Every structure is written in structure tokens, then in C-alpha cells.
Amino acid sequence: MEAQKISLYEFLQRISSQSALRFKQVNNNLNVTMVERAEEIPKSQDDITVTGSVVDENGNPLPGATITVENTSIGTVSDIDGNFSIEVDEGVVLVVSFIGYQTKRITVTNQSRIDIQMELDESALEEVVVVGYGTVKKSDLTGAVSQVKSEEINAFPTSNVMQALSGRAAGVQVIQNTGAPGGGISVRIRGTNSIQGGNEPLYVIDGFPFSGNPTNLNNFDIESIEVLKDASATAIYGSRGANGVVLITTKGGKEGTTKVDFESSYSIQSLRKRLNLMNGREYAELQNMQASNDNIPPYFTQEELADFGEGYDWQDLVFQNAPILNTSLNISGGNSKTQYAISGSYFGQEGIIKGSDYNRYSIRTNITHKISEKIKIDFNNTLTHLKTERRDSGGGHRGTSMIGSSIMAAPISQPYNEDGSYNVLANEFPFVAPDIINPLNFINEQHNEIKANVVLSNLAFVYQPTKELTLRISGGIENRDDREDSYTTRNFFNSPGRASVNTGQFRSLLSENTLSYNKTIADRHQINSVIGFTFQDFLNTSLGASGVGFLSDAFETYSLGSAETPGIPGSGYSYSALLSYLGRVNYTYDNKYLFTVSFRSDGSSRYSPGNKWGYFPSGAVAWRISEEDFISTSSVLSDLKLRASWGMTGSQAISPYATLNQLSPGRTIFGNQLYNTFAPSTVLPGDLKWETTEQLDIGLDVGLLDDRIIFNADYYIKNTRDLLNTVRLPSSMGFTTTVQNVGQVQNKGVEFGVDAKVLTGQFKWDLYGNIAFNRNRVISLHNGEDILGAFVNVLVVGDNLTILREGRPIGQFYGYVEDGYNENGQIKFVDLNNDGNINDNDKTYIGDPNPRFIYGLNSSMTYNNFEFRFFIQGTHGNDIFNVSSIPSTLDFGQGLNMPREVFYDHWSPENPNAKYPRISRNTAARVSDRFVEDGSFLRFRNIELAYSLPLGNFGSNTFKRAQIYISAQNFITLTNYSWWDPEVNSRGAGTQQGIDHYSYPIPKSFTTGVRLGF
Structure with missing residues (x-):
């Protein structure tokens, strides 16, 4: 018989009974390690050649499946298409095995071909x-x-x-x-x-x-x-x-042959939606209308109006189609002692606003090496370089941001003068506001670049003296160095040249030491436990310098000393540390009753003496009802588990030195001399303790039809007490504010998730959906006093937008309610207290940025080599306060362009119920429900069609997989929000979420890509 081959893994399992064999390492086309028999065995007259294939439960080939003759070392492995060939004696038993699948034994009779479909080993695939x-x-x-x-x-x-x-x-x-x-x-x-x-x-x-x-x-x-x-x-x-x-x-x-995965994609982004603004003629007519209503001569003659036509849409200047390039290469593999994964990636994204882009370069290494049977080391390391170029981050007053200028610049103006210089928009017409800046200034004459190097490295020593006991000692470092260079050239409108450089360094050292114990006793008692202690510190340093007035733009931020007026440099330092002890025990009895108890004690340098340590216990129980005798035989119900948990967690919501009496630097004059000083800050240090969150959760997990359908549900109540917040002090104290533990907030809600294998077989359809409802409420505040926030100063509006009030959700919009128009077309507001005056006492709740529910739906359909996926995500019931629309719809008399509907639906004696008031520079505005819009949306986050190439037809042994795909991101969005995009948070998502103030729009994009495996 010819020498037969078998994987090294299978050989090592049988080496004790095969003392006559020797092995050597060779490479076949699949780079699978094999061994050969040392001696040639004469071929039996009964030998037959058996060919066949090994496929998974869906009929897909399983390359690398092991086919051996039972109780011998004779065997082979399936190739990349799942095919195999082996010469055996009639009557022998073939053993077919593949990780994650049940082993199959097949007796060879007189057949020359055997096709084998493997079945999943559910116990081996326990997630x-x-x-x-x-x-x-x-x-x-x-x-x-x-x-x-x-x-x-x-x-x-x-x-x-x-x-x-x-x-x-x-x-x-x-x-x-x-x-x-x-x-x-x-x-x-x-x-x-x-x-x-x-x-x-x-x-x-x-x-x-x-x-x-x-x-x-x-x-x-x-x-x-x-x-x-x-x-x-x-x-x-x-x-x-x-x-x-x-x-x-x-x-x-993972142990086995070297695996190489490569993926690359290219995307084109574009503005999802353009704002429908007035064209040139409509704009000019609106300016004349304002002049007429305010009893001043018209700005344009009828002949001039006829010439304006469509005019210029400044959105064309600011926005562009922009690419994304994403490329990754991952190499992994190893043997029984060492496993490794090395990857490199590049992500480059240009922004749909000109001059903004983002680049990320990263190298990652994961190595696990077994020094002996009891000792191994794990090493994880990620090196990342980030580079961000920003032109506009939103906000600003009217035209002081590029996004604002793109909306409000006059459509009868052009970007350039005849000589090629930038058009000064504020000088072109007498009615144009002086702070409307040509967007070309932001695009070409202002640069803001942030570079960062991030290192995350962790090394662990793992010692396992017994099968049940594992000691893990690890140490790591996170280090980040940032540098931000900002320069405004002398060509920028009214700029003498401005430069600033700010650097920041962050470093965190981590030491973790844990001892784990895992034991199964008498097949019924399972114990999984861990104890340990950790230490982590946090160090921040910063340095900044600036200058104004430069003779040349050549050096930009690299010659601050040449500034006519150097800025005062600044620097900073902060350090804090956290020492912790932790423990957890998971106990399972008879695979039915599960118990978890955990505890952590944290000591932080941030808190006051006597309050530096916090204690955070938790406990949970679960009952796997499906394992009970009265239900375990059900053909429909494959899993049923009831869960309940309670616990306490914390939040470090203060700066490192908030509990200390800090000294602030300053300067004062004595006589004719200027002296440096240090004096107590304006913040009185408080005696502070942790914010503590207590949470109760009740959950249900259901599996139907052999877990073909999995349903999860949770109900929770989460109370956070001892909230830290700034409290005002009487001026007589010498301090203006302090920080105290002042309040309590509650969140409660329900969550549902369904994971279903709708169809299996050649046409496969998997579906996952979830929905969650959360209700947020402020329980108590310091002395019951309201906290106002999100101050804006736009047009004649200078007021707070949000409120924290006992009994109400966090960050509700708070303002006035409009009541139509008076006889002059001016906005009227509801006098809620009927005192005849409109003032702060007439404010009320005008919107809520917190969604009533959020949801997602993920669908994946596979047929032969085709795969179609889509992913839907959305929110419902949340409001947006559109700050951008205040000047863009009411700032008449400043020469701002506006949405086209302002021109066609404003107040007049013939249209008293219009959406917008009379066109007049005397229009008064307040923070009101006019600017609150429904922010609900349903978005097709991703739609993808992929095709896996049938590599077997090409006769290639190089590739293990090759897939090409096309996809679209954010291509379909259903929403009632009138502005660019409903997914906005100009001020973040804390207590001031749901505010849109010239926010950078989220783009839609189309992507093509390839996924390759070697």
C-alpha cells in the first residue's frame, strides 16, 4: 500500500499505539502538517480507492476535515473544496472529524464514492x-x-x-x-x-x-x-x-496552519439631503419685502430682480462627494505552544465638507506562548496613529462657522471677485450682517490638525498549577500623545495671522492580579470563581502656546516666537490612582439553578478622607426551567431561563483635585510693579462621596425549536443617588460655587430581543431584532432647585434651552409656547400664569430629547454563493431643538438666505395663519416650541449584496475564500426632521442632548469591497 498521510494532530493522539512509526513535517498544497509511515506496506488485493466530499449542515465544503481508518494512522484531509481521496481495505471504518462537528464513522463496503454531511456538535459549539x-x-x-x-x-x-x-x-x-x-x-x-x-x-x-x-x-x-x-x-x-x-x-x-485574511473597501460619501433654500430672485424679493415692511426704500429694482434668476447655492461650494478607503491585513496561526495574530490596517476618510479628513494607521499583535504545561504568557499590543483635519465643528453665531455661512450666504453673491480674490460678503450689500464670512476663508485659510499616537500594551503571566486553579498576573500601559496645530492665515477675513499649538499627554499604568478556580464536582456542582486586586493610575499633562500677528504665513504654527503678540503659555498636570479588590463566585447546581455573587471595593485618590473607599456588591440567580423533568422533553421549548439580579455600581464624577483647596495663579499690581499671585479658587472644596447606582433586573431567556428562535426580555429599575453637581454659594462666603452630592435620578425600562433562524438549508435566512423602552426621571435635586442648561445666544435669543427639574426627564427642552400672530404679524406667546406679562414665569416643557424607544433589525439571507444583508436602526419619540433655524428663519434684515418655504409661507393680511411671521427686522423671538421638531427616524444603516467566488471551479489552491460585495450606508432615512439629518447632538449626549446648531451632517455612502482568505 502507498504511504498514507494524516494530520500531526491526529497522529499525536495515536502515537502511543504506533511505536513503529516515525513522522516528519511536510507541506502539501494546503500547508497542512502531515506525517508519513516509516515503512512501505504492500498493497492488498482488496484495497479500493474511495473518493468523496465533506460538507457542513448547509452543504458548504469543509476544508481540512480529517478522514482516518479507525485504529490506524492511515488517513488524509479534505482539500479546499471539501474533497478527499483515500485507499483502504474493504470493510474498514472511516472516522471523519472536524472541529465543532459530531464525529462520523462510516463502514466501507464496495462503494467507490462517499459523500459525508457533518452535523453540528451543539455541546462543542456552546457559546x-x-x-x-x-x-x-x-x-x-x-x-x-x-x-x-x-x-x-x-x-x-x-x-x-x-x-x-x-x-x-x-x-x-x-x-x-x-x-x-x-x-x-x-x-x-x-x-x-x-x-x-x-x-x-x-x-x-x-x-x-x-x-x-x-x-x-x-x-x-x-x-x-x-x-x-x-x-x-x-x-x-x-x-x-x-x-x-x-x-x-x-x-x-489559533493552532493550525497560517491563515491570512485581507479586506479592502472603497466608499463614496455624499450629502444625504440638501436644504431647499431660496434662489437668487426669491432672496432679493424677500429683502425688498423686508424693506417695505420696515418703511425703508427697496434694495433692488424690478430690472435687477429679473436678472438674478437661480443665483448661487453655497452648498455646492462647501459640500463635496468624498471617499473612504479601508484596508486590513491579518495574519494568524500557530502550533501547540505558540499562537499569534498580527494585523495592520489603514482607514482614510475625507469629509463631505471640504478640508476635513481623518486617517488612522494601526498595527496590532496578539501572542500566546506556552512555556510549559503549566505556564504561558499572553501579549497584546496595539499601536495607532491618528490624524484629523477639521474645518468646522458646528456652532457659532450666524456666519462665523463654515456650515452657517453655507446656509445663509446670499445666493446673489459669488465666491470670487473678478480679480480672483475672495468676495467680502459683508461689504457687498448694505443689509448684510458683518459676521457673514465667505466659506472660502474656512476652506483655504484656516487649518486645524490633530495628530495622536496611541499605545495600548498588555502582558500577562498565567500559571496553572492544577487543572482547576489559574493565577494570572498582568501589567499594561495606555499612552496617548496629542498635538493640535491651529493656524488662521493673514488672507482670512480681518485676520493678522493667528497660531496656536496645544499638546496633551495621557498615561495609564495597570496592574491586575487574579486567581481563578473552576471545578465540577460529582457532575452536578459547578463552581467558577475569581478573586484579585488591581491598581491603575492616570496621569495627564498639557502644554499650550499661541501668537497673533505674523509677517508671513510660511511658518504657520512652527514659529510662534515670531508673533507680534505672543500669547501667555499654559500648562497643566493632574494625577489620580485607583486601588481595587474584587471577587466573584458563579455556582451552578445540576445545570438548573445558577447563582452569582460578586463584590468590588475601590479606593480612589479623588475623594475626601473617610469617603475614599466605595463598596459595590451584587447578586444574581437564574433558574433553567427547561432542564426540569416536567418540561425537558418538550419538542418545542429547547431553553427557558428566568433571571433576577441586584447590585450597586459607582461613578467617579469629579476631577482629581475637586476635594482639595486649590490655589489659582493670577497677577496683581502693587505700586508700579506687577506681581504673580496664588489665591484660593472660586470653588469651595466639598466633602464628596461616590455617585452610586443601584439596579434591579429581571430577565427571561426562551429558546424554541432547538434554539432556532431565541427570545430575550429584561425589565430593570436603576436608581442613581448622591449625584454630584455644582451648587451656587452666597457671595459673602468668598466662594461662588461648590460641588456637592445633591440628588437622585431614576431610569427604568424594558428590553426585548429576538434571534431567529427563519430558514435553513440551501436558502438560509437569519433575523435579529431588538427594541428597548427607557423612562428617565429626576427624583431629587439640591433644595428642590431647578438646574438650567444649554445656553444659546442667537439673533435676539439669549436663553437656556434645557432644564433639570424634580419629577421630569433629564434635559427636557424648556421655553415658551407660541400662540399665533398679532395684528402686525409678530409672534405671540402664551401667558401661562395670566399676569399680563411674558417672562420666565411663562416657560414650560416644550420638548423631550429622550426617545420613547430605540430599535434595530438585522437580516441576513444566503443562497448558494450570494448573500444579501440589511440593517435597520432607529429611534422614536425624541425631539430636536433646531438652533440653526432661529437665524435661518427669523433673522430678517441681516441679509441671510433662508429656506424657500419662508418666502412662500409668511404672514400677511391675506395669510394670517402662516408658518412664519411678517418679514421684518423687528421680529422678536424666544426659545419656544417653534424650534422643536420630531427627531424620530428609521434608517437603513447598511444594505449589502455579496458574492462568494466558487474557487473550486477555478482550480485555485491559493485562496480559501474570496468574496466581493457592494453596499450602501444611510442610503434610506425616513424622518420628519426638516434639517440635514436627525442624528445630531451638537453638544454631546449628556444633559444637553438633542440640540442641532450648525451640526456637521451625517453622510450617506456607497461601498464596494473584497474579502479574501489565504
Whole structure:
């Protein structure tokens, strides 16, 4: 018989009974390690050649499946198309195995071909979920945890990995604050908790608690994301778990042949929607109308009006179609001792506003090496370089931002003069406001570049003296260096040349030491426990300098000393540390009754003596009803689990030195001399303790038809007490404010998720949907006093937009209610207290930025080599306060362009019920319900059609997979919001969310890409 080949893995399993064999390593076309028999065995007359294929449960080929003759070392493996050939004796038993599938045994009779369809091994494929300081089987979860896998995370290109999480986890709201490249992302898990502190979750990357948003990561590098939502899951993170915890696990290497994955995509972005503004003639007629109503001569003659026509749309100047290039390469593999994964990626995005772009370069390495049977080391390292160029971040007063100018610049003006110089818009017509700046100034004469280098590195020593006991000692560092260079040239409108450089350095050192114990006793008692202590510190330093007035623009920010007026340099330093002790025990009895108890004690340098330590316990129970005898035989119900949990978590909502009596630098004059001084700051230090969040969660997990349909439901109540906030003090104290623990906020709601394998077989359809309802309410505040926020100063409006009031949701819009128009076409406001005056006492609730519910729907359909996916995400019941529309619809007499409907639907004696008031510069405006709009939307976040090439038809052994795809992002958005995009948060998503003030629009895009595996 010819020498037969078998994988090294199979050979090692049988080596004890094959003492006559020797092995050597060779490479076949699949780079599979094989061994050969040492001696030639004569071929039997009964030998036959058997060919066949190995496929999965859906008929797809399984390359690398092992086919051996039972009780021998004779065997082979399937090729890339699942095909195999083997010479055997008639009557032998072939053993077919593949990781994750049930082993099959087939007796060879006289057939020459055997096709084998493998069946999933459900026990081997029991999903494992990452939790704090460990992992558990998904079936053993007692807390509320959502998992999103790599395929969904990498479904479309994003500058921030958290964008890919939007709509994929129940109760998790991902808010894209701006559409700018590399723009900010806010994540809310089960609502807003804190007034003064942050409301972002804690991000933990490969076990390292990361500071801020994980912008250093590439989507393709992520293996899974777990979102810990209830206190049972988050209490292990103690003082940083109140806002939820997001665990990010990057891809690692696996034992076997070297695997190379490459992915690249190219996208074209465009403005989703243009604002329908007045054309040239309409604009000029409106200016004449304003002049007539205000009893001044008209600005334009009838002959001039006839010549204006369509005019110039400044949106054409500012906005552009812009590309995104996303490329990733991942190499992984290893042997029984060492597994590795190395990846490099580039993400480059130009903005749809000219002059804005974002670039991210990253290199990632994961290495696991087994020193001995009991000792191994894990090393994770990510190096990232970020570069962001910004032209406009929104906000501003009228034309002092590029976005504002693009809306309000006169359509009868042009960007350039005849000599090629920039047109000075404010000088062209006498009625144009002096702060309307030609957008060319922002595009060409203003530069703002931010460069950052981010290092995240973690090394762990793992010692396993026994099978049950594991000691893990790890240390890591997060380091970030930022430099921001801003320069405004002398060609900018009224600029002598302005330069500034600001640098920031952040460094965090982490030491974690844990001891884990896992034991199964008498097949009924399962114990999974961990104890440990951690230390992490946080160091921030900063330096800044500036200058005004330059002879030349040549040096930009690299010669601040040549400024005519150097600015006063500034620098900063802050340091804090956190020492923690933690423990958790998971106990399962008879696979039916599950118990979890955890505890964490945190000591922080930020808090006052006597309050530096916080204690955060939690407990959870679960009953797997489906394992009970009275229901375990059900042919419909495959899983039924009832969960309940309670726990306490915290929030570090103050700066490192808030409890200390800080001295502030200053200068004073004695005689004719100027002296430097230090004096107590204006903030009185407070005796502060932790913000504490207590949460109760009741959940239900249901599996139907052998888990073909999985349903999850959760109800929770979350109370946050001892809220930290600024409190005003009497001026007689010498301090103006202090920080105190002053209030309480409650969030409660329900979450539902359904995961269904609608169709299986050749046509496969998977569907996942979720919906979450959250109600937020302020329970108490300091002395019951309201807190006003979100101050704006636009047009004649200078007022607060939001309010915190006991019994009401956080950040409700607060203002006046309009009551039509008076006989002169001026806006009337409702006199709520009937005192005959319109003042602050007539304000009321005019909107709520908090959605009534959020939802997502993910569909994936596969037929042969085609795959069609779409992903829908949206919110309902949330309002937007459109600050942009205040000057854009009411600032008459300043020469601003406006939406076309202002021209056709304004007050006149013939149209007293118009949408807009009389066209007059005397128009009065207030923060009112006029500017509150429905912000609900339904968005097709991604639509994709992919085709996997039938590589077997090409006879190629190079590629293991090759897929090409086309997709569209944000292509369809259903909303009633009148402005560019409903997904806006100019001031972030804290207590001032839902505000649109010249926000950078979120684009739509079309993408083509390729995914290759070698």
C-alpha cells in the first residue's frame, strides 16, 4: 500500500499505539502538517480507492476535515473544496472529524464514492461569553449581557468601532454627535445617570480598562463585543460600572496552519439631503419685502430682480462627494505552544465638507506562548496613529462657522471677485450682517490638525498549577500623545495671522492580579470563581502656546516666537490612582439553578478622607426551567431561563483635585510693579462621596425549536443617588460655587430581543431584532432647585434651552409656547400664569430629547454563493431643538438666505395663519416650541449584496475564500426632521442632548469591497 498521510494532530493522539512509526513535517498544497509511515506496506488485493466530499449542515465544503481508518494512522484531509481521496481495505471504518462537528464513522463496503454531511456538535459549539475577569457559557449567564460578533461589527466601514454597535444590542443607544470624519460618538446604556459626571460606559479592551472611546481600533480586528448592562454583570468593575461596561475582544491566533485574511473597501460619501433654500430672485424679493415692511426704500429694482434668476447655492461650494478607503491585513496561526495574530490596517476618510479628513494607521499583535504545561504568557499590543483635519465643528453665531455661512450666504453673491480674490460678503450689500464670512476663508485659510499616537500594551503571566486553579498576573500601559496645530492665515477675513499649538499627554499604568478556580464536582456542582486586586493610575499633562500677528504665513504654527503678540503659555498636570479588590463566585447546581455573587471595593485618590473607599456588591440567580423533568422533553421549548439580579455600581464624577483647596495663579499690581499671585479658587472644596447606582433586573431567556428562535426580555429599575453637581454659594462666603452630592435620578425600562433562524438549508435566512423602552426621571435635586442648561445666544435669543427639574426627564427642552400672530404679524406667546406679562414665569416643557424607544433589525439571507444583508436602526419619540433655524428663519434684515418655504409661507393680511411671521427686522423671538421638531427616524444603516467566488471551479489552491460585495450606508432615512439629518447632538449626549446648531451632517455612502482568505 502507498504511504498514507494524516494530520500531526491526529497522529499525536495515536502515537502511543504506533511505536513503529516515525513522522516528519511536510507541506502539501494546503500547508497542512502531515506525517508519513516509516515503512512501505504492500498493497492488498482488496484495497479500493474511495473518493468523496465533506460538507457542513448547509452543504458548504469543509476544508481540512480529517478522514482516518479507525485504529490506524492511515488517513488524509479534505482539500479546499471539501474533497478527499483515500485507499483502504474493504470493510474498514472511516472516522471523519472536524472541529465543532459530531464525529462520523462510516463502514466501507464496495462503494467507490462517499459523500459525508457533518452535523453540528451543539455541546462543542456552546457559546462562550466574555464577562469581567473571565468567561462563562452563554447558557450559564445570570446577568443581562448582549454579544455582537465580528461579522456584524465589520459589516460596513466606520471610523469608530462603536458605530458598528448601533442598533445591535437591546438597550444600547449609539449617538453619532457629528458626521465629521473621526467625529464624536456617545453611547448610552439604559439611559442617562449623571448630571456632572460622564455617562459613557467603561471600555475594556482585552482586559485593559481603556480611557475614553476606542478610536484606536479597527473593526476588522474585533472578535466580539460584549455589553454588560445590569449591576450583576458590571459590579465587578465597581466605581466605573454605573454606565455599563463594553468588553472588546480582539482576534487572536489559533493552532493550525497560517491563515491570512485581507479586506479592502472603497466608499463614496455624499450629502444625504440638501436644504431647499431660496434662489437668487426669491432672496432679493424677500429683502425688498423686508424693506417695505420696515418703511425703508427697496434694495433692488424690478430690472435687477429679473436678472438674478437661480443665483448661487453655497452648498455646492462647501459640500463635496468624498471617499473612504479601508484596508486590513491579518495574519494568524500557530502550533501547540505558540499562537499569534498580527494585523495592520489603514482607514482614510475625507469629509463631505471640504478640508476635513481623518486617517488612522494601526498595527496590532496578539501572542500566546506556552512555556510549559503549566505556564504561558499572553501579549497584546496595539499601536495607532491618528490624524484629523477639521474645518468646522458646528456652532457659532450666524456666519462665523463654515456650515452657517453655507446656509445663509446670499445666493446673489459669488465666491470670487473678478480679480480672483475672495468676495467680502459683508461689504457687498448694505443689509448684510458683518459676521457673514465667505466659506472660502474656512476652506483655504484656516487649518486645524490633530495628530495622536496611541499605545495600548498588555502582558500577562498565567500559571496553572492544577487543572482547576489559574493565577494570572498582568501589567499594561495606555499612552496617548496629542498635538493640535491651529493656524488662521493673514488672507482670512480681518485676520493678522493667528497660531496656536496645544499638546496633551495621557498615561495609564495597570496592574491586575487574579486567581481563578473552576471545578465540577460529582457532575452536578459547578463552581467558577475569581478573586484579585488591581491598581491603575492616570496621569495627564498639557502644554499650550499661541501668537497673533505674523509677517508671513510660511511658518504657520512652527514659529510662534515670531508673533507680534505672543500669547501667555499654559500648562497643566493632574494625577489620580485607583486601588481595587474584587471577587466573584458563579455556582451552578445540576445545570438548573445558577447563582452569582460578586463584590468590588475601590479606593480612589479623588475623594475626601473617610469617603475614599466605595463598596459595590451584587447578586444574581437564574433558574433553567427547561432542564426540569416536567418540561425537558418538550419538542418545542429547547431553553427557558428566568433571571433576577441586584447590585450597586459607582461613578467617579469629579476631577482629581475637586476635594482639595486649590490655589489659582493670577497677577496683581502693587505700586508700579506687577506681581504673580496664588489665591484660593472660586470653588469651595466639598466633602464628596461616590455617585452610586443601584439596579434591579429581571430577565427571561426562551429558546424554541432547538434554539432556532431565541427570545430575550429584561425589565430593570436603576436608581442613581448622591449625584454630584455644582451648587451656587452666597457671595459673602468668598466662594461662588461648590460641588456637592445633591440628588437622585431614576431610569427604568424594558428590553426585548429576538434571534431567529427563519430558514435553513440551501436558502438560509437569519433575523435579529431588538427594541428597548427607557423612562428617565429626576427624583431629587439640591433644595428642590431647578438646574438650567444649554445656553444659546442667537439673533435676539439669549436663553437656556434645557432644564433639570424634580419629577421630569433629564434635559427636557424648556421655553415658551407660541400662540399665533398679532395684528402686525409678530409672534405671540402664551401667558401661562395670566399676569399680563411674558417672562420666565411663562416657560414650560416644550420638548423631550429622550426617545420613547430605540430599535434595530438585522437580516441576513444566503443562497448558494450570494448573500444579501440589511440593517435597520432607529429611534422614536425624541425631539430636536433646531438652533440653526432661529437665524435661518427669523433673522430678517441681516441679509441671510433662508429656506424657500419662508418666502412662500409668511404672514400677511391675506395669510394670517402662516408658518412664519411678517418679514421684518423687528421680529422678536424666544426659545419656544417653534424650534422643536420630531427627531424620530428609521434608517437603513447598511444594505449589502455579496458574492462568494466558487474557487473550486477555478482550480485555485491559493485562496480559501474570496468574496466581493457592494453596499450602501444611510442610503434610506425616513424622518420628519426638516434639517440635514436627525442624528445630531451638537453638544454631546449628556444633559444637553438633542440640540442641532450648525451640526456637521451625517453622510450617506456607497461601498464596494473584497474579502479574501489565504
